[in-house]
Amino acid sequence: MVHRLCTHRNRNPLEQQRSVEFPDCAVQRAAGLYASTSLFQAGNPTVEIMMHYDRQQPGVTQFIVSAVIILVIQSGNCVHGAPVFQELTFSHTFIFNVDEGPDPNPFIANITAIDTAGGPVTYHLEGSDADFFEIDASSGTLRATEPLDADTGQTSYNELRVVATGKRDSTFANIIIIVNDINDNAPIFRKKTYEASVPEDVPVEHFVKEVIADDADSSPQFSRVTYFIIGGDPNGHFKIQTSNNKGRVYTNAPLDFGSNSAYTLILEGRDGGTPPLTGNATLEITIINVNNFAPEFGKDSYNVTVPEDIPIGTSILNVSVWDLDSGISGQFTLSLTEGSSPTSRFGITSDGSIFTTADLRFIIQDNSLQYNLQITATDKAVEPKSTTVPLSIFVRDVNLYPPELDEELYTASISEFTLVGQKVLRVSATDKDRPGTNDSIFHFYLEDPDNIAPNMFQIHPETGIIRVAEELDHGKVPFIQLLVYAKDFGKPRLMSEKVPVEITIQSEGAVPTFGNQSFLTIKLPRKTNQGTQLINLNATAVSGRDTTGFQYSITSVTTSGFLTVNSTTGELKLVNSFCDFSGTTFVVSVTVLGTGRNPKTAVSVITIQIQEENTADPFFATSSVSTSLITGSNTGTVVFT
Numbered sequence: 001m002v003h004r005l006c007t008h009r010n011r012n013p014l015e016q017q018r019s020v021e022f023p024d025c026a027v028q029r030a031a032g033l034y035a036s037t038s039l040f041q042a043g044n045p046t047v048e049i050m051m052h053y054d055r056q057q058p059g060v061t062q063f064i065v066s067a068v069i070i071l072v073i074q075s076g077n078c079v080h081g082a083p084v085f086q087e088l089t090f091s092h093t094f095i096f097n098v099d100e101g102p103d104p105n106p107f108i109a110n111i112t113a114i115d116t117a118g119g120p121v122t123y124h125l126e127g128s129d130a131d132f133f134e135i136d137a138s139s140g141t142l143r144a145t146e147p148l149d150a151d152t153g154q155t156s157y158n159e160l161r162v163v164a165t166g167k168r169d170s171t172f173a174n175i176i177i178i179v180n181d182i183n184d185n186a187p188i189f190r191k192k193t194y195e196a197s198v199p200e201d202v203p204v205e206h207f208v209k210e211v212i213a214d215d216a217d218s219s220p221q222f223s224r225v226t227y228f229i230i231g232g233d234p235n236g237h238f239k240i241q242t243s244n245n246k247g248r249v250y251t252n253a254p255l256d257f258g259s260n261s262a263y264t265l266i267l268e269g270r271d272g273g274t275p276p277l278t279g280n281a282t283l284e285i286t287i288i289n290v291n292n293f294a295p296e297f298g299k300d301s302y303n304v305t306v307p308e309d310i311p312i313g314t315s316i317l318n319v320s321v322w323d324l325d326s327g328i329s330g331q332f333t334l335s336l337t338e339g340s341s342p343t344s345r346f347g348i349t350s351d352g353s354i355f356t357t358a359d360l361r362f363i364i365q366d367n368s369l370q371y372n373l374q375i376t377a378t379d380k381a382v383e384p385k386s387t388t389v390p391l392s393i394f395v396r397d398v399n400l401y402p403p404e405l406d407e408e409l410y411t412a413s414i415s416e417f418t419l420v421g422q423k424v425l426r427v428s429a430t431d432k433d434r435p436g437t438n439d440s441i442f443h444f445y446l447e448d449p450d451n452i453a454p455n456m457f458q459i460h461p462e463t464g465i466i467r468v469a470e471e472l473d474h475g476k477v478p479f480i481q482l483l484v485y486a487k488d489f490g491k492p493r494l495m496s497e498k499v500p501v502e503i504t505i506q507s508e509g510a511v512p513t514f515g516n517q518s519f520l521t522i523k524l525p526r527k528t529n530q531g532t533q534l535i536n537l538n539a540t541a542v543s544g545r546d547t548t549g550f551q552y553s554i555t556s557v558t559t560s561g562f563l564t565v566n567s568t569t570g571e572l573k574l575v576n577s578f579c580d581f582s583g584t585t586f587v588v589s590v591t592v593l594g595t596g597r598n599p600k601t602a603v604s605v606i607t608i609q610i611q612e613e614n615t616a617d618p619f620f621a622t623s624s625v626s627t628s629l630i631t632g633s634n635t636g637t638v639v640f641t
Contacts, residue, residue: 081115081116081117081118081166081167081168081169082115082116082117082166082168082169082170082171083113083114083115083116083121083164083165083166083169083170083171084113084114084115084116084171085111085112085113085162085164085171085173086112086113086114087112088173092172092173092174093173093174093175093176094109094111094162094173094174094175094176095176095178096108096109096142096175096176096177096178097178097180098144098148098177098178098179098180099148099179099180099182100147100148100149100150100151100179100180100181100182100184101147101148101182101184102147103147103148104146104147105143105144105145105146106143106144106147106148107141107142107143108133108142108143108144108177109141109142110139110140110141110142111123111135111140111141111142111162111164111173112140113140113164113166113171115164115166115167116166117166117167117168117169118167119166119167119168120138120166120167121140121164121165121166122137122138122164122165123135123136123137123138123140123162123163123164123165124137124162124163124165125160125161125162125163126160126161126162126163126172127159127160127161128159129157129158129159129160130160131145132144132145132146132157133145133157133160133177135162140162140164142162142175148179149179150179150180150181150218150219151181151184151185151216151217151218153218154179155178155179155181155218156176156177156178156179157175157176157177157179158176160174160175160176160177161173161174161175162175181217181218181219181222182217182222183217183219183222183271183272183273183274183277184217185215185216185217185222185223185271185277186215186271186277186278186279187213187214187215187225187269187270187271187277187278187279188213188214188215188216188279189211189212189213189267189269189279189280189281190211190212190213190214191211191281192281192282193281193282193283193284194209194211194267194281194282194283194284195283195284195285195286196208196209196249196283196284196285196286197285197286197287197288197328197382198251198255198285198286198287198288198382199287199288199289199290199291199381199382199383200255200256200257200287200288200289200290201255201290202251202255203251204251204252204253204254205250205251205252206250206251207248207249207250208238208249208250208251208283208285209248209249209283209285210246210247210248210249211227211240211246211247211248211249211267211281211283212245212246212247213225213227213247213269213279213281215269215271215277217271220272221272221273222271222272222273223245223271223272224245224271224272225242225245225247225269225270225271226242226269226270226272227240227241227242227246227247227267227268227269227270228240228267228268228269228270229249229265229266229267229268230266230267230268230280231265231266232263232264232265232266232282233263233265235253236252236253237251237252237253237255237260237263238250238251238252238263238265238285239252240267247267247269249265249283255287256287257287257288257289257290260287261286261287262284262285262286262287263283263284263285263287264282264283264284264285265282265283265284265285266280266282267280267281267282267283268280269281286328288327288328288329288381288382289325289326289327289328289329290329290381291325291329291379291381291382291383291384291385292324292325292329293323293324293325293329293330293379293385294323294379294385294386294387295321295322295323295332295377295378295379295385295386295387296321296322296323296324296377296387297319297320297321297375297377297387297389298319298320298321299319299389300389301389301390301391301392302317302319302375302389302390302391302392303391303392303393303394304316304317304354304391304392304393304394305393305394305395305396306356306360306393306394306395306396307395307396307398308360308361308395308396308397308398308400308434309360309361309398309400310356310360311356312356312357312358312359313355313356313357314355314356315353315354315355316346316354316355316356316393317353317354317391318352318353318354319334319348319352319354319375319389320352321334321352321377323377323379325379325381328379328380328381329379329380329381330379331379331380332377332378332379332380333350333377333378333380334348334349334350334352334375334376334377335348335375335376335378336348336354336373336374336375336376336391337373337374337376338371338372338373338374343371343373344357344358345357345358345360345371346371346373346393348375354375354391360395361398361400361401361432369394369395369397369434370392370393370394370395371392371393371395372390372391372392373390373391373392373393374388374389374390374391375388375389375390375391376388397433397434397437397439398439399433399438399439399488399490399491399492399494400432400433400439401431401432401433401439401494402431402488402494402495402496403429403430403431403442403486403487403488403494403495403496404429404430404431404432404496404497405427405428405429405484405485405486405496405497405499406427406428406429406430407427407499408499409499409500409502410425410427410484410499410500410501410502411501411502411503411504412424412425412466412501412502412503412504413503413504413506414468414472414503414504414505414506415472415505415506415508416472416473416474416505416506416507416508417472417508418468418472419468420468420469420470420471421467421468422467422468423465423466423467424457424466424467424468424503425465425466425501426463426464426465426466427444427459427464427466427484427499427501428464429442429444429464429486429496431486431488433488433490437490438488438489438490438491439488439489439490440488440490441488441489442486442487442488442489442496443461443462443486443487443489444459444460444461444462444464444484444485444486445459445461445484445485445486445487446458446459446466446482446483446484446501447482447483447498448480448482448483449481449482449483450481452477452480453470453477453480455469455470456468456469456470456472456477456480457469457480457482457503459484464484466484466501472505473505474505474506474507474508475507477505478504478505478507479502479503479504479505480502480503480505481500481501481502481503482500482501482503483498483499483500483501484498484499484501485497485498485499506597507596507597508596508597508598509545509549509594509595509596509597509599509600510541510542510545510546510547510549510550510594510595510596511541511542511543511545511594511600512539512540512541512542512547512550512592512593512594512600512601512602513539513540513541513542513602514537514539514592514602514603514604515539515540517535517537517538517539517604518602518603518604518605519604519605519607520535520604520605520606520607521606521607521609522534522535522606522607522608522609523609523611524574524578524608524609524610524611525610525611525612526578526579526581526610526611526612527577527579528574528577528578529574529577530574530575530576530577531573531574531575532573532574533571533572533573534563534572534573534574534606534608535571535572535606536569536570536571536572537552537565537570537571537572537590537592537604538570539552539570539592539602539604541594548595549594549595550568550570550592550593550594550595551567551568551592551593552565552566552567552568552569552570552590552591552592552593553565553567553590553591553593554588554589554590554591555589555590555591555603556587556588556589557586557587557588557589558585558586558587558588561575561576562574562575562576562578562586563575563588565590570590570592572588572590572606578610581610583610583611583612584609584610585607585608585609585610586607586608586610587605587606587607587608588605588606588608589603589604589605589606590603590604590606591603591604592604
């Protein structure tokens, strides 16, 4: 039987409201409560116990509150006889303080639990920090699985608990491990050697150099660094001050270039440990003679003209420069600027040779014909002096680029009914030469390499629009491949690659018309025999095109089942007798379907009047006939039957 007691405590980062399990017949300290007698008396549901609550904090007087509490013992589903941890700190929690160190498997503590059921106890760890620690299952020895290092920022592990499993039940306790920082890192300067230059005429307290040494310890005490000059300045010309963990070196006495032109100071950084750890660096200080003269150029201004296709790296001008000072003050550097920014197209060497650093040929972003630059000579004194003169570079235009068409193939598909003058397509091109010059102006040209229809299409030389120039006929030219190119007006004239233009001329087929057969009237004797041909409809094509492929069909009739039409010849026949329809009129519509992608239709409306015998007017089976004769045929030759 295990009895549960809930306690509410004042919260802090290590305390939470907990439900604490007290094993029967045991004295257990948990959540700040001490049981002074057995919680279980056979047959007695209540027990009187003395409870104590204590709270200790550094620097705070200890308070102890005692009370007599009557507990009602309720039997639940818990198993009697769970292990009991020894030496718990508070809130069912172990708190261990461990110093950081290089040990790869550092010892933390020995955790012991006694099984109230009298069996052996085994241990294991749980929680998100369990991967960083291990516990011996039998002895309860707790170790870390890797070196503990507070300097990495991992100063505590709070998500860990140990579970003790006994003969009948198990219990757990929380573990908090605090990693103590120790002074195990000496200050390390960011540079082993620092350099500085100081003019000889600077005043005392002149700032010389800032140095920084870093201490990797996490404790503010151990990582605080104080700076000292421990050598290299026997007469005290310099001093160092510590500010915000940085060392700032200042002059401490007047300097004299003639007496000493250089110093090598030995610097030391000490941390706040006891004893302190130290690190060293050197500061090399060069004393500079005072700068009296600025550099001078051989001319007040320079100009040069170059072709735009000059190779990169070519020297285009040499300038002469000198400085009357001696030592470092007489040395100088040269630079080129364009306005307030460095130029990206030209460079200058230390001996005054100006050269190209980029392609001067025209690009879209920069169409300059002239570059106005500045040449600046700056001496190397601590307080440098400089001189600037203007440089004008004129770029002479060269026709470098042929036009480039924007496509590798142009295609178009147009109807054969496209009218003369209508647009087919448009081509375009670019020329990378300088805009506004003959080098970048071009015209378009169109040619028929196979001479199939050289005049069928024309191109506008400036706009690149290709239009129909003569009547199209799919039957004659269903497809044509032309070549288009562009040619500029530079010297020499440069021409683009010739690009194919493929134009497909689509057939629109033949458009049918019945002409004078559009409306017909037929008077038919009532007893006309079945199978009699009434009329041969003969649709023709607009513009005299071939009628092959025309399709005829009856699309409307007053009474069905009496007539039929041949779909290819247009022959209209009687299939049933009209004997019972004397005096009746029938109307039939015959539609002919043309050819092509979007075939057109024509309709012939035929009115059939049924008459008695001998009252019908004679009629021809066809509305027109045609035949052909050979020149010189004899009289009496049969023309047709």
